[in-house]
Amino acid sequence: MNTENINKNISMKLEIGFRKTCSCPDSHINCLTPKEWVKGQVAIWELYYEGRDIRDKDIHPAVFPIALPKKCIELFTHKGELVLDPFVGIGTTLIAARDLERNAVGFDLNPKYIDFANKRLSQLNMSLFTNSTKQIAICDDAINIPKYLNE
Template sequence: MKQTDRVAGAGKTDRTDQVAAPARPRSPRVRRYHVGQQEIIQGDCLRILRRMKPESVDVIVTSPPYNIGLGYRSYQDRRTENDYLDWMVEIATAVRRVMRPDASFFLNIAGTSTEPWLPFELVVRLRDLFSLQNHISWVKSIAVPGDSFGHFKPVNSGRYLNRNHEHLFHLTLNGDVRLDRLGAGVPFKDKSNIARRGHAQDQRCRGDTWFVPYETVRDREQKFNHPGTFPVRLPELCIRLHGRPAPVVLDPFMGTGTTLLAAQRTGSHGIGIEIDPDYVAIARQRLKEAGES
C-alpha cells in the first residue's frame, strides 16, 4: 500500500547511475496470529506463498512496494528496475500457484511523474502468467465544475500535473471470471433508468473508474507511520466485485492490515503476509478494535 505524491524528480538518480540492489536479508522465523477469521503470517511473502496450499485462494488484493524509495521499516524500496521487475514476477508466479481457477488478483500499483512506465512494464511481463481482465483507475482526487473532491496533495513542478490516480489491474487465469458487478455497484442518478432499462434494483455497474477518497489525516501517526496505505473501501469493493460468498482473501504485502479489515467487513477469511513485526502488531490491533466496535 504504497502510494506517493513525491515532488517530481526529487532525490532521484538516473537509471544508469543506480547501484545494484543490496543483498536480501535472511528471512526471519515465520510467526502466525489469528484475530477472528483473519490470519496474519509474519515473514517473507515469497517464502510463505511457496508453502501455501495450491489453488486455495479466491481473491488477492495487494499493493506491493512501488520501487520509488519510500521509507519502509524492513524493506529497501529502491532496486534497479530489472531486479524489481524480476522480483515482482517471482511474487506473481507464486501468487498464481495459490489461485483457484476462478480467482481474481487485484494488483494496485502506480508510477511517478518521472517514472510513469513502470506499472505498464510490470503488467506486460505478467502476460505470460495472467489475462488482464479489467484495468481499473483508482481516482483519489477529482475536480468537477466549481468544486473538487478527495485527497489532493500539490507537487511543485513546472512540467508535470498532479498524479490523482493509481492503477488497479484485475488479473485472472484465463480472462473468463464471472463477476458480481452490482455487488460493487452504485445507485442510478436518474431513477427512471431502473424501469426503463429493465433493472431489478436501483444499482448499476460502477465501471472501471473508481473514486475512493482517503479519510482525512493530519500526520503520519494517523496513517500508522506507514509510508503508503489505501482506504479500506478499495479492497472491500474488490472482494464484493469478485462476488463469491465467504471467500478466502489474500494480501501478500499486508502492511498495517487494510485488506484484512475489508475481509472482516465482508465476512471473508483473510490471510495477510507481512515481514515487518511493527506493522504486524498494528494490523492485529486494528482488527481487534474493529471487532469490538
C-alpha cells in the same frame, strides 16, 4: 529480522474458511447485482476516506482508504470466500474483507506492521458487529504461503 522465529510458525496450518456462504448461483463471480456490477466498471472509481482509515505515512508508506480493497473484493469474491494479501502492511485489506464478510489472510515481513494490523483487527472484534469470518495477519515471507494452506 529473525527468520528462525518466522520459520517456527510454518508448521501452523491455517484454520480459515474459503468457501462461499452466500446463496448466489455458482455461475456468478460475486454477490453484486447486475446494476452494481456495471457501476463498478467505470474507468475512474471515486473512493472516500472514512474515520477508520489510516492516512499517516509515518505509520506505513503505502496507506490507502478501506474503500479501495473493498471495491476489488466486492467485484471478485463471494461472502465467505478467502482473500489473500501477500503484502498486508497495516491490514487495510483485512478490514475491508471483514466488513464484506470474507475470510482473509495477510502476510508481511515487518513485525511492526503485523502488530499494527492485529491491533486494528482486535479493535473491530470488540465492536457490536460480528460475523463468522476470520481475518489473520502473519509475519512471514509470502513465498511460504503454501506451507500455511491445508491440502
